[in-house]
Amino acid sequence: MIMVTTLLEFMKDNSMDIIMVIIQHMFVHTMNMHMEVSKVDATKVAYRARESPYPLITVDEALKIVLDHANQLGTEQVNFRKSLGRFLAEDVYAHDPLPPFPASIKDGYAVIAADGSGNRLVAGDSTAGSVPVGELVPGYCVRINTGAPVPKGADAVVQVEDTVLIKEADDGKTEVEIKIMSEPKLGQDIRPIGSDIKTGEKVLCAGQKLGPSELGLLATVGVTQVLCYKLPVIGVMSTGNELLEPDEPLKDGLIRDSNRTTLIAQLIDHGFPVMDLGVAQDSPDAILKLFTSSLKKCDVIVTTGGVSMGDKDLLKGVLETDLKAKIHFGRVFMKPG
Numbered sequence: 071m072i073m074v075t076t077l078l079e080f081m082k083d084n085s086m087d088i089i090m091v092i093i094q095h096m097f098v099h100t101m102n103m104h105m106e107v108s109k110v111d112a113t114k115v116a117y118r119a120r121e122s123p124y125p126l127i128t129v130d131e132a133l134k135i136v137l138d139h140a141n142q143l144g145t146e147q148v149n150f151r152k153s154l155g156r157f158l159a160e161d162v163y164a165h166d167p168l169p170p171f172p173a174s175i176k177d178g179y180a181v182i183a184a185d186g187s188g189n190r191l192v193a194g195d196s197t198a199g200s201v202p203v204g205e206l207v208p209g210y211c212v213r214i215n216t217g218a219p220v221p222k223g224a225d226a227v228v229q230v231e232d233t234v235l236i237k238e239a240d241d242g243k244t245e246v247e248i249k250i251m252s253e254p255k256l257g258q259d260i261r262p263i264g265s266d267i268k269t270g271e272k273v274l275c276a277g278q279k280l281g282p283s284e285l286g287l288l289a290t291v292g293v294t295q296v297l298c299y300k301l302p303v304i305g306v307m308s309t310g311n312e313l314l315e316p317d318e319p320l321k322d323g324l325i326r327d328s329n330r331t332t333l334i335a336q337l338i339d340h341g342f343p344v345m346d347l348g349v350a351q352d353s354p355d356a357i358l359k360l361f362t363s364s365l366k367k368c369d370v371i372v373t374t375g376g377v378s379m380g381d382k383d384l385l386k387g388v389l390e391t392d393l394k395a396k397i398h399f400g401r402v403f404m405k406p407g
């Protein structure tokens with residue numbers, strides 16, 4: 071269902087001169103895969119329908135029909151680095167807290183708040199990536215950087231801006247004593263363990279689309295393999311005797327196929343794996359042949375052309391007569407349609 075939602079987003083975005091025919095995966099199993107001679111009789115032009123049998127329906131109704139009839143594809147494990155744009159098929163939980171240790175929010179000094187403002191001897195330092203040794207005792211502070219572990223005994227951090235240097239070692243490499251100019255509050259500028267993410271917390275929900283932030287979250291919690299819904303392989307097919315490839319010179323009565331290029335680019339833009347199915351000529355056999363081979367390779371087929379009232383509009387006949395497909399709708403209130 072999730073994949074179809076994306077497809078619908080795609081459909082909503084596209085107000086092109088196209089009619090989309092969505093063939094569900096299940097047809098692959100129910101149709102006769104070896105049938106390549108169509109039973110559609112396209113020769114009786116005089117007896118073709120003079121009215122469309124399809125009622126006009128709204129875009130919303132059309133989208134609902136697609137959603138109601140689309141099959142959900144299976145799931146697969148995906149490395150998180152390759153999961154951008156995919157949809158989660160499972161909830162993701164944090165196995166560790168974030169931060170995993172009390173961490174400083176500022177560059178400054180770890181202190182004991184109860185010592186108040188005033189002078190402190192500098193007992194050492196704690197930089198990001200280090201493990202501070204020992205326990206802070208009253209009257210002392212530890213120089214600390216943002217993200218570094220707050221040493222045992224300390225319960226506040228005072229930013230460097232709120233301190234002055236009282237005494238340094240002769241070589242200037244070490245601070246010996248500083249003065250805290252502001253009264254430290256308990257817990258000030260410390261991120262306690264698990265304050266961002268608690269152990270066991272659900273960080274992502276099944277069904278969520280994975281964007282850049284979600285990938286960062288997966289990296290944070292160390293979940294590098296995620297269960298995602300499979301993406302539908304979408305085939306794009308043009309129909310029509312008049313269509314040339316884009317690199318071909320024009321000939322009498324012919325035009326270049328532009329729909330296929332546009333649709334393929336749009337589908338790629340939406341993150342789908344796409345197959346270029348080429349052009350089916352305007353004959354029932356040609357359409358059936360291309361459909362039959364395409365259904366083995368694609369979950370969804372998007373076609374353009376050949377669905378209106380002309381005697382060469384043969385697509386729907388092939389779908390119903392040869393492939394035993396059900397056409398759920400044929401006309402949508404939409405301009406261009």
Ligand SMILES: Nc1nc2c(c(=O)[nH]1)N[C@H]1C(S)=C(S)[C@@H](COP(=O)(O)OP(=O)(O)OC[C@H]3O[C@@H](n4cnc5c(N)ncnc54)[C@H](O)[C@@H]3O)O[C@H]1N2
Pocket residue numbers: 087088089308309310312313325326327328329330374375376377378379380383407
């Ligand atoms: N008697 C009626 N005729 C038409 C009706 C109608 O209600 N009654 N509706 C018109 C409208 S609106 C449209 S839209 C078209 C829909 O026709 P099809 O979807 O069957 O498309 P075609 O007839 O095959 O082609 C229409 C037009 O588009 C050009 N085309 C087709 N494919 C491509 C492609 N891949 N790249 C570039 N151009 C393409 C094709 O050459 C035609 O010019 O029906 C109207 N007629």
Ligand code: MOO
Pocket residue numbers: 086087088404405406407
């Ligand atoms: O795109 Mo047609 O020309 O309105 O259905």
